[in-house]
Amino acid sequence: MVVTKAAPSDAARIATPDVVSRVSASRLIGRALLLRCPNCGGGKLFASFFTLKNECPTCGLRIERGESDYFVGAYLFNLIAVELILFFCVCGFVFITWPDVPWDLLTYVTAALMLAGCLLCYPFAKTTWLAVDLAIRPLSDEELRWHRAGGDIGDRELPHV
Ligand SMILES: [Zn+2]
Numbered sequence: 001m002v003v004t005k006a007a008p009s010d011a012a013r014i015a016t017p018d019v020v021s022r023v024s025a026s027r028l029i030g031r032a033l034l035l036r037c038p039n040c041g042g043g044k045l046f047a048s049f050f051t052l053k054n055e056c057p058t059c060g061l062r063i064e065r066g067e068s069d070y071f072v073g074a075y076l077f078n079l080i081a082v083e084l085i086l087f088f089c090v091c092g093f094v095f096i097t098w099p100d101v102p103w104d105l106l107t108y109v110t111a112a113l114m115l116a117g118c119l120l121c122y123p124f125a126k127t128t129w130l131a132v133d134l135a136i137r138p139l140s141d142e143e144l145r146w147h148r149a150g151g152d153i154g155d156r157e158l159p160h161v
Contacts, residue, residue: 020039020138020139020140020141020144022138025131025132025135028131028132028134028135029128029131029132029135031127031131032124032127032128032130032131033124033127033128035123035124035127036127037056037058037059037061037127038127038130038131038134039056039059039061039134039139040056040058040059040061041058042056042057042058042059043058044057045057045063045127046123049123050119050122050123052123052126055147059144060144060147060148061139061144061147062147063126063130065130065133065143065147066146066147066151066152070133071126071129073129073132073133074125074126074128074129074130075125077125077128077129077132078118078121078122078125079118081117081121081124081125082114082117082118082121085117085121086110086113086114086117089113090106090110093106094106
């Protein structure tokens with residue numbers, strides 16, 4: 001049995017046709033890098049720079065796909081992205097300044113960039129992780145209806161869980 005928990009204000013959106021994306025992985029990731037919903041391309045996913053809304057205001061996809069530990073993958077994405085960016089920046093800086101590399105300056109600047117990079121890349125990591133997950137586990141019409149109805153993880157068997 002499906003339990004419907006949608007608020008009356010959600011009735012209009014739930015009555016709209018399903019918006020299940022059938023686009024390529026590159027398009028999903030492109031939308032994510034623009035901080036848009038990878039599924040539908042809709043915007044306004046963030047309440048603030050660091051706070052994602054619970055669901056896409058356009059298509060109704062719950063951003064965490066109903067899973068409490070969903071964004072562990074986003075943290076991994078964030079770490080990898082920042083490490084790669086810094087790796088190439090440091091290598092370029094060492095190459096340009098060789099043999100008189102200011103190692104002390106490089107150490108302090110790198111530490112500061114590491115912290116700033118983690119903060120700046122954080123929202124991109126979250127949307128990109130959602131895009132990669134949608135590419136691996138595509139959203140079905142059934143799952144989207146489940147998201148829109150506000151279903152709990154134990155409500156029913158879903159192929160994505
Ligand atoms: Zn959407």
